[in-house]
Amino acid sequence: MTPTENELNILQAAEKLFTEHGYNATSTTDIAREAKCTQALVHYYYRTKENLFQKVFLNKLKSLVELIKKPLEADCGFEQKIRLIIESYFDLISQNRALPLFIFNELVSHPERREMIKAIIHDAIIHEEVFASFDSSLHEAVRQGKIRDITAENLLIDIVSLNATTFIIAPIYANIKGNDDTAQDDFLTSRKEEIVQLITRGLKA
Amino acid sequence: MTPTENELNILQAAEKLFTEHGYNATSTTDIAREAKCTQALVHYYYRTKENLFQKVFLNKLKSLVELIKKPLEADCGFEQKIRLIIESYFDLISQNRALPLFIFNELVSHPERREMIKAIIHDAIIHEEVFASFDSSLHEAVRQGKIRDITAENLLIDIVSLNATTFIIAPIYANIKGNDDTAQDDFLTSRKEEIVQLITRGLKA
DNA sequence: GTCTATAGGCGGATAGAC
DNA sequence: GTCTATCCGCCTATAGAC
Numbered sequence A, B: 001m002t003p004t005e006n007e008l009n010i011l012q013a014a015e016k017l018f019t020e021h022g023y024n025a026t027s028t029t030d031i032a033r034e035a036k037c038t039q040a041l042v043h044y045y046y047r048t049k050e051n052l053f054q055k056v057f058l059n060k061l062k063s064l065v066e067l068i069k070k071p072l073e074a075d076c077g078f079e080q081k082i083r084l085i086i087e088s089y090f091d092l093i094s095q096n097r098a099l100p101l102f103i104f105n106e107l108v109s110h111p112e113r114r115e116m117i118k119a120i121i122h123d124a125i126i127h128e129e130v131f132a133s134f135d136s137s138l139h140e141a142v143r144q145g146k147i148r149d150i151t152a153e154n155l156l157i158d159i160v161s162l163n164a165t166t167f168i169i170a171p172i173y174a175n176i177k178g179n180d181d182t183a184q185d186d187f188l189t190s191r192k193e194e195i196v197q198l199i200t201r202g203l204k205a
Numbered sequence C: 001g002t003c004t005a006t007a008g009g010c011g012g013a014t015a016g017a018c
Numbered sequence D: 001g002t003c004t005a006t007c008c009g010c011c012t013a014t015a016g017a018c
Helices: A005-021 A028-035 A039-046 A049-073 A078-094 A099-109 A111-126 A130-143 A152-177 A181-202 B005-021 B028-035 B039-046 B049-073 B078-095 B099-109 B111-126 B130-143 B152-177 B181-202
Strands: none
Touching (some): A005 A028, A005 A039, A005 A099, A028 A039, A028 A049, A049 A099, A049 A111, A049 A130, A078 A152, A099 A111, A099 A152, A099 B099, A099 B152, A111 B152, A152 A181, A152 B099, A152 B181, B005 B028, B005 B049, B005 B099, B028 B039, B028 B049, B049 B099, B049 B111, B049 B130, B078 B130, B078 B152, B099 B111, B111 B130, B130 B152
16 A cells, blocks of 8 residues: 555656656656666556656646635735735745646547546635635726736736746856856846746736 | 759648647647648658747747837837837737747757747847847937836837737637637737737837 | 566658659 | 669667566
């Protein structure tokens, strides 16, 4: 029942390689090498490559949703909440920079995997009413004339879009500009503040 | 010198499949089937898969830059220009919906391809001074207090981020919501207006 | 549980006939 | 220019010894 060391190593290796290079570009041989075991063992524990991938993908999606829930539940004014959402989401991706493109890719190229997202969204957000409470506090702010008329959906998509793309572009940008790490860090901090500015100002009534 | 029909069919098939499924997920056999010829012919005309891919990628990048240049050069007030840029860029991607993810992917997973972008940006934008003139008209607007302090770089990245992600998310969103095409179209028109609102309001001083 | 060995399939690329 | 046939390598997956 308790997982052996190899079993865990394989899962972690798979997480690393799948998120960095995607499903197609990762072979079970690569995973075995990264996990320092034989390729046969990968199949012994996880049977098929697809099955191993789904475990990884599900883990990533769940942890992503969990981390997004916190700032949504924060107890503070609406404007502060927005800033909190943006910044904590930004920091989250910052710890896991390959995640946005990885998720976009797998959802676009393998439509059957969208079912996973459906289930997770339903379980973690709608059922627990986190989203609903954020939605109603947004409506309240709109009704009071504090912010312009906007749906929670559009607002969240704005935030996700700006944050996710920033991390997709960052390595490309740094590479084109001159390829050092400080260039990329400067870019990221500049973008983080710009996103907060754009959203908070863009919400004004 | 003038390309034969097969040569052209192969290129078009490659364009379609590479942009839709990416480099790794597209085989030369797939391309041959789509072009209605044998797989040997693909290699006869383009020698290697990598070589064929580079031709496709370069074509896409060039046409993208060309189409972006027009609204940048438009002769009108600053606020109208912003709206024009967003809307024409939105319509452009709308005609070629797989393009954003395709380009992000290939630039992230194959860093050597960033050299292409460097050269293109230099040739098409910096050398022809389109970008410089947009940059100076932006500074002018900032100096006059019409808009807040923002760099052209940040503004263009905001626009590209919001537009590109919209089209990446659209099929996923529609699929989760109920999977019909009208849901997706509604989503897109809603997003287009939201992006214009967010950017123009978010620029205010 | 872990290994070696190998089956079986698909990929890119080329040779050679027409 | 276009085809068929084929080489060779890598991939996933499994069989079977220990």
